[in-house]
Amino acid sequence: MRGFRGRYGGAIACLFVFTVINYITPLVASATIDFALAEKPNDDVLTSLIINLMGGGDYVKGHLWFPAFLMVCLTLCSGFFSYGKDRLAAQASDGLARKLKDRLFNHLQRLPVEYHDRAETGDLIQRCTSDVETLRLALSSQVVAVSNSLLLLLTALPIMVVLDGRMALASFVLIGPIIFFGYFYTKKVKHLFLEVDEAEGQVTRVVQENITGLRVVRAFAQQDFEIEKFAESNRDYRDRSLRLLKLMAWYWSTSDIFVLLQQGFVLFVGVTFIANGSLTVGTLFAFLMFLNMLLWPVRQMGRTLTELGKSLVALTRIGEILQVEEEQPPQDPVKPGRPAKGGLTVKDLCFSYGDGAVLNGFSFQIAPGETLAIVGPSGAGKSTIMSLLLKFYGYDAGSIQIDGMELSGLDTEWVRSQFSVVMQEPFLYSKTIGENIRLSQHSAVDEEVSAAARLADIHETISGFTSGYATLVGERGVTLSGGQRQRVALARAMLQKTPFLLLDDALSAVDADTENRILEALRSRHGKRTTLVIAHRLSTLAHADQIIVMDGGRIVQHGTHDDLVNEDGLYRRLWQIQNDLENEIPLTD
């Protein structure tokens, strides 16, 4: 973040020059009034200096266009510095925000899966977006605004004292109260702003739930109930906003009183001094102009300071994410130069998520090209094996070996690129269908992509879309059904041609007919890839070379389909549930 310090320094320097020029401009008018128009020469150093620089009172009197021109030039000049400060501050804060976002994005991707299991997605997104935005605003406008007010005050003080000590004193009478009032008032009502935000969020949530649950609402004809529910949150939002508004009405009118009284006080103290001859009209004019410049930003300062408090909270929240350690690569990772052959040996594998063992002494062995199926009730630990193979978690004891190499010592990225995975609820990126299939095979030609899609029995569906493979997936494109998503993900896996294929209940949402076609296609490629299949429907598993039946983290049965059907145990029980209906139909033909 060091690169941005220079820009910030530049911004502050510009701000300083800008402020000084802004104080000089009214002095030009003030000197002109005193020396050329009112002819009540002023004995303070600054005004005399300025009139002398302009060529003296008599010259100005004859050339009144000159001070006018000078004022315009000075404003232009200050405008230049104002642009400079805004530009530098924006470059610094926007640049910082960009860098921070990139870093957060990368960091999040590289955090271990364990972290994401516990973290709440909505909260993380908020930290990465609104909190970064809060920080950006703080840096680009709030910090600049506060430094602006402070510089205005600090620069004003010496200039005012040089002009007239008594008037300077009069000008600062209410500055303190104005700042404190703003700060403490907004601090006091801060929680109300949060409550209004919360109420607004509630309104959004109710609408969102209503729209996503539309079919349920209609199915039970609960429109009136929903309208009442919405009316409640809608009312709450309105009433909270109104309550806050009442308080803010007091805040704005009261702080206006302070500001106006401060200006009035200086005006009348000033004219009184003019009456007794100890002050010139020009000087009073200068003071009034100064106050005009000074008071409005200062009035905001209290509020801005409160808001800066928010950005500190945002900073902590962002820091909390960045402090979490990223996925650690193994020490001296082994990274074979070529793809694995496809042998997999698991021995006495133990794993737990912290509360109770998920896998307990788990062993099997697959030769390259073989298919292994895993069945068992939900929660038996089936998916956990997939996660361990992909190194999403480290295992506690036992060993996993790919072609005889221990998994924990292998390079993480190399391991992952040996597997193609299709999960039960596959994730598709908001890209086109073609890009989704091609994700890790960018070089694949169209024919290869459509061949993979045919294997996954999704080619017809895709071709049916108006834009075919160029159809976007997601909110801005087509919404695919669960089964279609699974098939797109399968096509992706087909294209990948890695030594291992993992199917984690990958065809659960596909109808039976289609599933059969896909399985047949897969079977015809038997022997090419080592395949691990998890499924509920036994139809997916029957042809596997080995079937493992799991329960409670252990292997309870192991064998081929024919072995297991003839064995008393969980497999036969599951098989019977699905088979219940078989009894009544003749299987003769």
Add this chain to the structure above:
Amino acid sequence: MKTEPEEDVFSERLDLSLWKRVFRHALPYRGYLKRLSVSAVAIAMVDASFALVTRWAVDDVIASGAESGFTPQIAVYVTLTVLLCVGVWIFIRAAGGLANHMSHDIRAESFKRLQELEFAYYDHRPSGWLISRLTSDCDKLSRIIAWGTLDLVWAFCLVVIIGIVLIVLHPVLGLLVLTVVPPLVFISAWFQKRLLLSSRETRKYNSLITASFSEALQGLRTSKALVREEANLDEFRNLSTGMYRVSLQNSLQSAVYIPIVLTLGSTAAGIALWRGGADVISGEMTLGTLVAFIFYAGQFFDPVNQIAEVLVKMQGAQAAGERVLSLLATKPGIKDSEKVKALLEEWKDRERPPGIAPDGGDSEIRSIEFRNVDFCYSETESVLENFNLKVNAGETIALVGASGGGKSTIVNLAARFYEPTGGAILLNGVDLQKRSLAWYQSNLGIVLQGPHLFSGTIRENIRYGHIEASDEEVLVAAKMVNAHDFIQALENGYDTEVGEGGSRLSTGQKQLVSFARALIGDPALFIMDEATSSIDTETEQVIQHGLKAIFHGRISFVIAHRLSTIRGADRILVIDKGQIIESGSHSELLAQKGHYHNLYTRQLRQGFGMAS
């Protein structure tokens, strides 16, 4: 049809008739509007008066040395201060009150309308789009109406008043100073438009970035498995760089804009000093007037800027206004006819004898019949053509067939989520359109493929099917579908919070709850639309056990691709291309050795390895 998500349009012209229509929604709050306008005019007058007090005091002290002191000026100044603050207090309350009440009302009305609109309306509109209509669009419009009116009235009055004062004080110099106003207006409008467009661009990038974070988190495992971290980061960098660029552009625009208008203000002050100074020297003008002139010259910027901002915002919000007004103007396609409404009104206060529904019709559902029904979602593709089917109470109808064949359409029509485009659906022989929609739909119990629960407790979710149900009835419904056991086993039992969309329960558990929800109202018509396809074998078995009791005494429609669910139906219809191609009981259809037989045996054989 895909609707662009957000404010992609910037109207070149201000559509006054549109704003008039939006403004109508402010009319119920005339009191606020009146107070708002009066206080805006008053504040403008007070704002313009301060410089005059200064002039008065300065001239007084120069002319007479203020022997009498400044009591009158101080009195006037303090009065003005008090007036201004009271005015500010009133206008904030009035404008804020108006904005909040108005957006509340539009939101409530829009939400109500959304509850009445048929599915066809939702089919074309993503949920995010609809949510923005009810949240940001409503707020935006009401804010523009309330604060925009205030700003316009105040700013316009202030510019006019200052203009008049300047011309009265010194016609020639007044006109000279006023020459900066037109360029000020022009420049402000130009920059405000650009600022609006670039800040929109920034917001667009911002939402893309949010979506990107969301995708990274949701697809975390996939990205890791595909080793896509670097590629994702590269794509993200493109976005964050784009955001940097537009955000910087926005900052730079205002960084240029402000110095330019300040210089214009300074030019006006310079003109006043130059020409006015000459008049002061020649004695034609007092020093106080000159000081007032210079102050006024600097006072133009704010109101002109406000006017430009409001007008540009109105242009930018026209699309939002159009969308909200069109939502409010959309007439629901499926609703009670005038005749039904009259009947409902007639029966509202009357004592209803048993067997009479709120619309005066039969309250018992004995049969439902599709007679020559045609249906299409769009004019080009017909889904059902001349479809006929009659189902009597107590019958269970299973619909099987390839997806896209029209199974879901049939149940959607039976539920009156859509209306037939030809033919009619008859209830006890009476056209369904002659019966009350709300009454009819309260007789439905539906279980959908993706079990959607609302955030709240399990008890609340089950009760959703029949809000008046007692705890006892909730228990009975849960037991009926065998959900009681798992609910009891949860830490808080029936009071367990299910989380948003039911996320804290497994899919199977959610489906069990949604079965209980569908049955608690003892519906006359029960529909299962692929209700068992996404659940595991064990849960399916649990549900299977309860099905007999569930189907008893009702008209039931079942869509499923698992044949085990279908087998028990009284009649199985094989649907293809909107037609019934086979119909009969399980055993009858098997005996026919047609489509159903093929489907069935193939599934079985594949399932149990018979083919090998």
